[in-house]
Amino acid sequence: MILDVVAFLNRPVAALAGVDVTGLAAVLAVLCLVLGLAWMRAAGRARRHAAALDAAEENAARLDQLSRSQAEISGRMQTMAEIFGARQADLTRALSDRMDGLTSRVGQSILATTKDTKASLSALAERLAVIDQAQSEIRSLTGEVVRLKDVLANKQSRGAFGEGRMQAIVADALPASVYVFQATLSNGRRPDCLIKMPNGAPGLVIDAKFPLEAYSALEASQDAEARAAAASRLRRDMEVHVRAVSDKYLIPGETQDTAFLFVPSESIFAVIHESFDDVVQKAYRAGVVIVSPSLLNLSIQVVQAVLKDARLRASAGRIQSEVRLFAEDLERLDARVAALKGHFAHASRDIDQISLSSDKLKRRGDRITGIEPRRGDGPSGSCRIAGTGVGD
Template identity: 55%
Template sequence: MDSVSLFAIPVARFGSATLTVGHIAWVAGAAMLLLLICTVVVMVRASRSRALAAAEAAERARETEERMREVSRTQAELYGRLGTMAEIFGSRQAELTKALSERLDGMSNRLGTSITEQTKATHENLTKLQERLAVIDTAQNNIQTLAGQVVQLQQILANKQTRGAFGQARMEAIVADGLPSNAYEFQATLSNGSRPDCLIKMPNGAPPLVIDAKFPLEAWNAIKAAADGEGGTDARRVAEAAFRRDIEVHIKAISEKYLLNSETQELAFMFVPSESIFAEIHENFEALVQRAHRARVVIVSPSLLMLSIQVIQSVLKDARMREQAHLIQSEVSKLMVDVSRLDDRVRKLQGHFFSAQKDVDLIITSADKITKRGSRIEALELGPTASAKDDGPEERELEPSVPPLGSGQLRLRVVDE
């Protein structure tokens, strides 16, 4: 059987159409050709995509490299600028250190002088204090006779002192740490017999500032006990009312006993020994704060008292600096008087010096004339002509021309007779 008859073998029949092996072979070849064409197209497109991707990757790599070079250049410039700034800062810091050292040296010298003067004044004050202590010793017998009465007074005030023990200790520690010992006084006695916990002495003769530390801790402890569940809401309400009443009574007592005209400041400090209590008062007892403000009583916590003490310390320091300035001004005035007196005496000495110089010149002239006459006598030149020739004009007077003080020059005028 030949190949032509093989392709003509019928395979299937669809109506009047007959499907042969040749038809199937042709369809298969066309399909394979189409598949080959599609494969080639896909490969071409894939190679083109890879080429584009490679080109894009190369472009991105180039851009990245350029950016890295730019970053490197910027980093180098930044390092250079930082080095320059470091050198500038170093030189400025050296200049600042030198200036600070010079100022500190000057301040040390001035402080040394001030400390010496202050030591001298303190020695004088201690001498006076010893004299006064000798007078106080003579009254010791009278104090012993009052010992029994003091014990009774302590029993009466026992409850009040117990209330203020905790606040008193904290207040004394803050005041003692922030002020010199001569700037405050604990348990001082006022003209009305009251004894505040602390008196802060103000400069320039101003009245002292009163600090009270007898805070009513009993009522506060009752509030804390009620808050912890002992008694419930009613107990807390009762404790808050008692606390409010105690604070009001305490504010009134401070205002009446410690605010004295021309003897104390127009306001006083009520010291609260705890920051939490201070915050509770300002948060839940605003009426008490307002009442204290109207009564010229300032409620302060430990931190506020410390800040106030620092302000007072600055005021005292300024007052001492002004006192030292007045002393320096007085010493400069005295120095100017001494300089003026010295100038007068130097001018008088200058006049005496000119007079002595005139006498010395006349003596030298006379000595020269005597020498010349002795020479003529020795040479037997006794003739009138030679004598008149050799003597020359006689110098009768030397009038000094007095230069100003400090000129260092002296001019003499010869007057012929």
């Protein structure tokens, strides 16, 4: 068998480029090829192993760098966590303080709002009470207006209403001593009011008239004919009233030349002066002045000023008489002072004389006390003045 193998190896098995290739050469070529393939595979493995080693080293370096980076990041994260913790604590404290302050302010605001609300509610309750009282007063006034309407529907009650309003105006402005209601004149007529003027001047007559029916008809007229009829009625009523006041209450020497016809309604007065100027002029010529409540109040104030001026004049007269008496007393006092001054001058001269006599008496007394008796035989011996030797 070995011989066969040797023979096979020595026997040419192929021809390549004209050269016989034996089996041994073929086997060697195959072996070389196998060895080359094996070497190439080993080299590839070695290269791959080296590359793997290089990759492992690079990965290790990267892992090391990554570890270091992770450690640094961990440290930074720890530092940041500490910083965030401190800031969170500060922020928590600040928020807590702000919340406490906000809670306190909110509480104070709520208390203040509660107080304001209570005050507003109490004020609202008071206003509601006032409103309720006003409503009750309005209801009562409504009833009174209804009753007033019923009163004004009656002519006598209407006259009493006008007279009462006039009396209220006069009584509020003047003292009771200067006016008389329902005074009786010399002709037996009784005006509603007579005001006494100062210094014995004639009195001022005031009489109240209330032409409500004619005015109401004028206001209620719907067409020109009805309005003309109502206007004619109002003009006629006012002329009757003016004539009655002029004929009854203007008495020469007893009353003023002018009397007041009081109309207790501003609206009626305005209509009369706006639309019935002829009636107003006739009243002026008759010595009657038509007045409303406001004009009567103004006229009463003028009368009050006149009365005050009269009182001032009377007071001035009394002051002048007192000043004259004072001057007379002053003259008498001056005369008495002059007489007293003369008495004092005479007394002063008497006192000077007395003082002179007193000085003489004193000097004489001094000389008498200075006399020394001489020594002699008897008690009747002569004396001498001490220091002079001369007898006195």
